[in-house]
Amino acid sequence: MQRSDYLIRKIIFALATLAAVVVFNFFLFRILPGDPVKLIIHSPRMTAEAQERIKSNFGLDKPVWFNQEGFQEEGISGAFDTQFTAYLRELTKGDLGVSFSTRKDVSELIKERIWRTVVLVVVGELLAIFIGVILGMVAAWRRGTSLDTSILLYGLFTWAMPTFFFGIILLIISGGRFPIGGMVTPGLKPDDGLVYWQDVGRHLILPTLTLTILYLSEYMLIMRSSVVEVLSEDYILTAKAKGLNAFQTFRDHALKNAMLPMVTIIALTLGYTVGGAIQVETVFSWPGIGRLMFDAVQKRDYPVLQGTFLILAVSVIIANLIADLLYAALDPRVKPD
């Protein structure tokens, strides 16, 4: 009973967060100074009618959140004939609007880009998790030795390293042995099969290397401290007292418990997968969601910004929820607070 309460509460909380994000997302960009109309009306020589037509095409002829005129003429229903209600209405239909600059559906733009980001980040993250966890275990196992110190130093060094800086350095030292930018050689299509994927693989090398090297330190450091903490627990002493050798103790008693925080970290990080590679995508000109956001900010393309931020927030919320649920399932001590 208590446990299902916990689940329901977590899900309700996730939904409430989502609702807050939807509202926040709309106003976040509109409280910033500046006027998007200026960015879609490119020439002062356009007639007033032409300007009005463009504004109304994008719904920018309506007030942002309260329609004074409509309120006076039609009462309450007129008062809410606004950009905000139009945004909510379209959103419930799954329509994220139309990009100011490319005039494509935002959902289509995101669909085109999202799998590219996922390919990049998932490969990088999986490698980082795998290597990070192993290094963390080794460091904790060999705690206090020079091996531990070197791993720790390496971890702290790469953790502190700015992603874009490391990426640029990698670009320079690779000296053209790997593709410097983009995801594929122009002209190749997924229909080309193996040739296409080999080419994508070559383009993946540098960005993945950057992601892996920088991300694994986080997993490694957390894994190490988690294992070290578990090793100092009383039940480890008990296990040793029972006569288990060090390796058995480590494998059967320490590791399982030490993996608990890792599950949370991994679930949470995967939530950032969608938007987490902005810098890497920018350095390596990877045409993913991060680049889309970057360009949209420069062009003040509200619908694209709203759409990408929403996707980003949704993935973080879902990952949070999964982490909560997983944790509850794995650790019997977790109880509703």
Added chain:
Amino acid sequence: MKKLMTLLALLMTISLILSACGGGNATEAPAEAPIDNSVDAPAEAPAEATAGEPVTLNVGTTYIWDTANPTFGWYGYTIRYMIYDTLVEEQGISNFQPGLAESWEVSDDGLVWTFKIREGVKFHDGTPCDANAVAWSLNWTLEQDVETFAFYLYNFDEIVALDDTTLQVTLSNPVGNMEYLLMYVWILPESVWGDLTSEQIGEFEDVAAATGTGPYILTDWSEGEYLILEANKDYWRTTPAIDKIIYHEYATEDAMVQALQAGEIDVVDTAPSTAIQTLQDDPNVEVPIMGSTTIDELIINSYEDGTQPASLWDPAVRLAIAYGIDKQQIVNVAYLGYADTLGPVVPASMGDWHNSDIVDIPFDVAEGNRVLDEAGYMDSDGDGVREFSDGSPLEYRFYGTDSATNARILEIIADGLKQVGISASPTLMDEDSLIALYPAFDFDMIYWGWGLDPDPDFAMLIFTCDQRVEGGWSDSGYCDQDFEDMYIEQGITVDHEARRALIWKMQEKLFNDRPYILLTNAKNIQAYRSDRFTGFGLEPGDILWKAALLQAKPIQ
């Protein structure tokens, strides 16, 4: 609650990161890029070049374009000019040559223009492009009120084809810059656009939208990644020597420079000034340094209901400010020497539109101090800042957009002004915050820069009174009746010499009234692999511009 806060913090952080990264200016269709004179010279032996492997030119750019649809595409003009033709083409900055129109003449009253249209030209889809097709295209542009270029034709009353090679245009008012207006109007085929409704036109995304009569045909485009053009073997001017042009989109200029040096690409469309030395040292790379119409200026608030202090209206104060600015140091610091100092608003790169009689105010602290002494501004309280007659100090709000380079430039200006007894402490802000000051003209001085059109009309338009409305383009708030009269006059003056004289007078007026103190005119810097390609036209501006690029040849 904690989770919500985390999420908010996350969103904030992302927007901060993004806005911090978003300093660069996306290059928006300035249409200022010039071309070389010798376009009609046939490319040397193109057949030889195409004998074996197709010749491919790989071009690096930071933004390809927004859409293949020219009716709302505002970016990627150099690429669009490869695909479409116009009646008149630009030949060097502010200098024109025949395009689809071989020749033209104008009636004495300046109202009837007759164009002789080139024979035998075909669209990429094979349909003919004769005078009838051109007339259809121009009329259609006006009927649909095409967002990106119909406004250049607002003065066109009647457009008819008299026969297959003669086009007649009747205007409602004479215009002084017909060639300039026509160089922006693409000629589009009826076969592609004729059957579409306005709504369909606005949603047309197919590569077929890029069907023109130009030297290259769009064959593939992936948003944010690349764009491929293939040579139009039937191009009316010459068969292009380069069979294929691939534009690659890079997110940063630094990566682009790396890619050039590594040989991934053959040309970069902009070389950051910090990379010039490295590129010049590379034996395989050539770095053309060309003229541009990019200007930087100090805007002085000249709006009558603005919030600037009264002293800023005094011509003596404005003159002293001009004496206090070390333009050469700005050139050295911000552009590492790759720019010229600038006096009148129209730079020398724009040929005879530039008023070469204007002698710029030099950096001369002593003279600046003398001017202010003479005008009665004294520093009575000894704090280093002079006071106005009402006792208020000559202290001004001074803004610029947020970048490391701008921080240095604003400092140079502020230091110079301090030496003539004027205090202007710089405040850096993001571009949107700066623009938000405009409805109320709530500033004293702003450091700003932009690119001029090849015709001086636009540079003058922004100083007219009507532009001082919401959404208008006035950034100084300047309004002057004499200037207004001259602006209207130059717009209807067909005779080049007479119009030039007016434009010169207007520059002089602006130079003396100082709504702008012009600072610099930057160079346009690109780079290409000289071990692979040669012969690019360099005529001021852009080696990727149609005519300049058409001259380029591979090295065997």
